[in-house]
Amino acid sequence: MNEITINTNEKNQRIDRFLKKYMPEASKGFIYKMLRKKRIKLNNKRAKPNINLKEGDKIQFYMSTETINKFKEYKKVEDVVIRFKVTYEDENIIIINKPKGLLSHSAGNNENTVVKQLISYLHKRGEYDPEKEKTFIPAICNRLDKNTSGIIIGAKNNLALQSINESIRNGNIDKYYKCIVKGKVATDKELKGYLIKEPKTNKVDILGHEIKGSKKIHTKIKILNENKNFTMLEIELLTGRTHQIRAHLASIGHPIIGDLKYGDKKVNKYFLGKYKLENQFLHAYKIVLNGLDGKLDYLNNKKIVAPMDTKANIIKEELFGK
Structure with missing residues (x-):
């Protein structure tokens, strides 16, 4: 026995x-x-x-x-290069600022991902020992597209993982993004609609009415800076669907600069040539935690901000000033 x-x-x-x-x-x-x-x-x-x-x-x-x-499956920790920056950390959670070009996670075993880096980071610090854990592995609670930068929430223990995931499911964690879009956006607004994924193209379509297989989406946009050709927006993501922000903004005629899937080719070419911007200017810059109880209730009302990278700040300042 x-x-x-x-x-x-x-x-x-x-x-x-x-x-x-x-x-x-x-x-x-x-x-x-x-x-x-x-x-x-x-x-x-x-x-x-x-x-x-x-x-x-x-x-x-x-x-x-x-x-x-x-x-049993014996867990092996890979010693990988840590590319993310830590924005906030305590004994339960770690808030990661993910750079562009880094996958959140992968079904394969060969690519370096946020998940692999998180496990390696905690293992090196003595906060995770696979030989002592029977089943738990540090994990992330949200994901970002490979070429979207910004905040990812990591859980150091199962209590944090369960609590954060439940809070996200209940819509209690507010998520904000910054982006620059083509054109002058007239006013702050709320966008609602339905999103349906096209598996063959790995793109999504935005619809004004519900059809079979579509999912309801809700996006708030707020103007931060503007000139006659471009607008910098704060996006509050009220539903988190695949490519929601990118497709929703493109559907109203304001695609994100640099977006190769939903963007404007002429605009993208300009920013590629001048700034070497190879992908969408989209950054998950702020979260506000709420809906957490028990041992994680100390995190309620906590606001965490992750700065944009150097290239993004250069583009912002040249378009809109400091």
């Missing part, structure tokens, strides 16, 4: 989901069979698959160590 004890990073999840993470090479059918036949017990009792784990619970495995090890 083998026994493990549930720690703070494993509590508040169903036992079947924990076991699937603990033994990822085992099928769900095998896990349910072991629970049903009492080959896996919780606190020396039969456990239903949907029972929630508490800190200090003990799980007994009535199977050989060799069998358990066959189903």
Whole structure:
């Protein structure tokens, strides 16, 4: 018999989901069979698959160590170059300022990503040890397009991951972006519509009415700076859909400069030639945290701002002044 004890990073999840993470090479059918036949017990009792784990619970495995090890996946931390900057950090969360050109995460194993860098960063600092963790791996709570820079929220423990994710789902974390668009935007406004993804082109279309497969979108825009040809906007993202900001602005005739998917080719060519701007001028610059309770309630009403990079600031100042 083998026994493990549930720690703070494993509590508040169903036992079947924990076991699937603990033994990822085992099928769900095998896990349910072991629970049903009492080959896996919780606190020396039969456990239903949907029972929630508490800190200090003990799980007994009535199977050989060799069998358990066959189903486990040993986590390896890659020593990668850290390209992000840290905007805020405490014992629970880390706010990353992601540079352009960096993937948030990847299904493949070869590319350097924010997730790999986060794990490597915490491992080097002694805040994450894969040999001590049964299932938890540091993770990010939101994503940005590869060529969009700015704020990504990282979770250092499972409590933070669950709390931040729930707050995002409930719409309690306010997210703001800065961008420069073609043309002079007349006034602050709210944009509403429906977005549908075109898998073949990896683009989205904005519709004025709902159709099957479309998703409702809501975007607020506020004018920050303007001249006769361009406008700098603050975008408040009220729904977070794929390419929402880029496509929504393009749909009203104000595409983001440098945007190769939804932008104006002539404008993009100008900014590429003058500033070497190779992608969209879009930066996730501010979040306001809310809706967090328990051990994370100290973060409520906290505003975090991540500065733009040097090239973005040069473009901004040349277009609109300091």
